[in-house]
Amino acid sequence: MRKTVAIVLGGGQGSRLFPLTLHRTKPSISIGGKYRLIDIPVSNCINSDITKIYILTQFNSHSLHSHIHSTYKFDLFSDKFVKLLAAEQSFLNKDWYQGTADAVRKNIIHLEVSTKPKDLILILSGDQLYKMNFQKMIKHHIESSSKLTLAATQVTQEKASEYGLLQTNSKNEITHFIEKPQTPELQKPFLRENNTFLASMGIYIFERDTLFELLQTSKGDDFGTGIITLAIQTKKTSAYTFDGYWEDLGTIKSFYDANLKIASNKISFDLDGIYTRPRFLPPTFIENTLITRSMISDGCSILSGKIEDSVIGLRCQIDSNSSIKKSVIIGADFYDKKSTSSFGIGKNVSIERAIIDKNTTIGDNVKICGDENLKNTSQKLYSIRDGIIVIPKGTSIPENTQIP
Structure with missing residues (x-):
């Protein structure tokens, strides 16, 4: 078996996921209640017996670095690793990563040391949901006998x-x-007999020397538009x-939809075999609550209420007579010693499509109700994207507030 080294790209700004990316990079965002997006490609690698993994980071990377350091620790006497390669300035490179290909180009110096000419290099994205x-x-x-293989899937x-x-x-x-044709005229030559298109998944296998040659020959900063x-x-x-x-x-929207589909078991994807950081939290306490098609993570306290088609993250504290429907509640990073948690949903709260x-603290009698007809906006306490209301990290919503 030829040795394969994986590179996970995790340095983008993720502007389309704002405000979830206000304090973190895309791969650090929570998925399925207790996981991070970065856990998906890393777990796929480990389950495929690929245990030499680099993660390239640049933007808002503290949360991602912390998660990687506390999660992926192999035997000290093996050659397995998950290593972070943060963007850095040097005498040779004075700019930050300019794109996906440029990020790899600037790290050739590290790859040359850890790989051999006949090795394979697997390039992965850090913000995709799949098992492969x-x-x-x-x-x-x-x-x-290819020099480059692209993973592809059919799209409408x-x-x-x-x-x-x-x-x-x-x-x-x-x-x-x-790359990303915007008009029907440009798309037409790629239409297949079954009225679908074959799309690149952003997953590549290169012969090592081929990758190095292409990166040094091409001036393109991104894989799609150059390499x-x-x-x-x-x-x-x-x-x-x-x-x-x-x-x-x-x-x-894609993040929101994927979470709800996982919770409702409506897609051919589950979280079995996906690794993440063990947190050793107490079991969740639930009292007089009707729960339908939802996922509840560890360390929560949920009093009388209703939860439907939702994902409830770690350490969530939900007070009595509150209703949560078609929503993703990401949870809290820690418990507050003075109160039950730094995060809490108060009494008589209604949350839907959010x-x-x-x-985040949600006061008593708050109503948060998204709708497909709402226009995109960014306010101090919330943002709206595709009719989904997003409450930013660390926000405190006063009691009796109605959003929008």
């Missing part, structure tokens, strides 16, 4: 403008590629079609 056995993709890559025309689109021949070799196009023109590239569940969580970020 990368060994199957590696097998396809080796058997096809509605989403075609969001991804790089591929054309392949009968041998699954990539013949044409276009991939050059590789298709000059190297043998192939597509590995993935037919499992996969979702790019780059927007508030995301409540960490360490």
